[in-house]
Amino acid sequence: xxxxxxxxxxxxxxxxxxxxxxxxxxxxxxxxxxxxxxxxxxxxxxxxxxxxxxxxxxxxxxxxxxxxxxxxxxxxxxxxxxxxxxxxxxxxxxxxxxxxxxxxxxxxxxxxxxxxxxxxxxxxxxxxxxxxxxxxxxxxxxxxxxxxxxxxxxxxxxxxxxxxxxxxxxxxxxxxxxxxxxxxxxxxxxxxxxxxxxxxxxxxxxxxxxxxxxxxxxxxxxxxxxxxxxxxxxxxxxxxxxxxxxxxxxxxxxx
Amino acid sequence: xxxxxxxxxxxxxxxxxxxxxxxxxxxxxxxxxxxxxxxxxxxxxxxxxxxxxxxxxxxxxxxxxxxxxxxxxxxxxxxxxxxxxxxxxxxxxxxxxxxxxxxxxxxxxxxxxx
Numbered sequence: 001x002x003x004x005x006x007x008x009x010x011x012x013x014x015x016x017x018x019x020x021x022x023x024x025x026x027x028x029x030x031x032x033x034x035x036x037x038x039x040x041x042x043x044x045x046x047x048x049x050x051x052x053x054x055x056x057x058x059x060x061x062x063x064x065x066x067x068x069x070x071x072x073x074x075x076x077x078x079x080x081x082x083x084x085x086x087x088x089x090x091x092x093x094x095x096x097x098x099x100x101x102x103x104x105x106x107x108x109x110x111x112x113x114x115x116x117x118x119x120x121x122x123x124x125x126x127x128x129x130x131x132x133x134x135x136x137x138x139x140x141x142x143x144x145x146x147x148x149x150x151x152x153x154x155x156x157x158x159x160x161x162x163x164x165x166x167x168x169x170x171x172x173x174x175x176x177x178x179x180x181x182x183x184x185x186x187x188x189x190x191x192x193x194x195x196x197x198x199x200x201x202x203x204x205x206x207x208x209x210x211x212x213x214x215x216x217x218x219x220x221x222x223x224x225x226x227x228x229x230x231x232x233x234x235x236x237x238x239x240x241x242x243x244x245x246x247x248x249x250x251x252x253x254x255x
Numbered sequence: 256x257x258x259x260x261x262x263x264x265x266x267x268x269x270x271x272x273x274x275x276x277x278x279x280x281x282x283x284x285x286x287x288x289x290x291x292x293x294x295x296x297x298x299x300x301x302x303x304x305x306x307x308x309x310x311x312x313x314x315x316x317x318x319x320x321x322x323x324x325x326x327x328x329x330x331x332x333x334x335x336x337x338x339x340x341x342x343x344x345x346x347x348x349x350x351x352x353x354x355x356x357x358x359x360x361x362x363x364x365x366x367x368x369x
Contacts, residue, residue, distance in 0.1 A: 043326060084343070
């Protein structure tokens, strides 16, 4: 604490004000809650019990996120999109500062993964990508959906990184246009689905497609499409963030 | 036991907040923030919980079954996504701060700015 004028103590004061307000708000907010585990939310239970009859979607959480409250999900998706743009803008502004080193110099020997890691990492890419596709396309039927599947799809590519194939990631990084297209295309696609409802029936995000048979792959109207759009956007967005961060680590290793 | 989940949420909120206040490393601070945000998931899911109920997914149960509240579960999904975006932004800011000041200690950075 020698030369920290007001450093930690100022933070304690600001923190104390925050703690008092937070504790007050938390106690005030939770004391009025119903007892844990009791029935209380008519909206929630109405939605749960009618999602199958109204939308032919057996996963009522996805029915809420992608149909009844799809407008909220649109906002959430744009938050994701804008924050990725923010990350890219923050990190890319530095790229002119240094010349891009050659690929070989980027990967010192000690950072190379062992053969076992490389085999395992590469072998897991395919199965995990298939799992991602399954989770995305079955969102309206069983637990899953675009957000979860998109993250899993990104994880498939992260396994390339774990496998030590940094050269591949670097090439990916240099050919980011398709990742950006995935991100932007997914975000735009979800908005387009909303406009589809607007054009077909006059209500934004009205489920304008045929509902199909409950339990089949193409049930729930536009929900499968919306899940695919969101899955692409999430995978593209997280992939961009990961590749930007990996890029920082590779191109500017700590001194 | 009916308040136990709310106590867990309060505990996560408390230690997360304390970590944010007392942290001297921005990476550590971001981790504390994720713990803090974890409390919102616990709170939301416990608000929507219904005892002796199943998940609100009717692939293999009848639509008359007693199920938990899907609305708060969808909200939790939103919450998770928002947290991920915030963490990504903050990590990018930390990288920039480290480049500019050579440190990710908030006090150290303040001294360098002066």
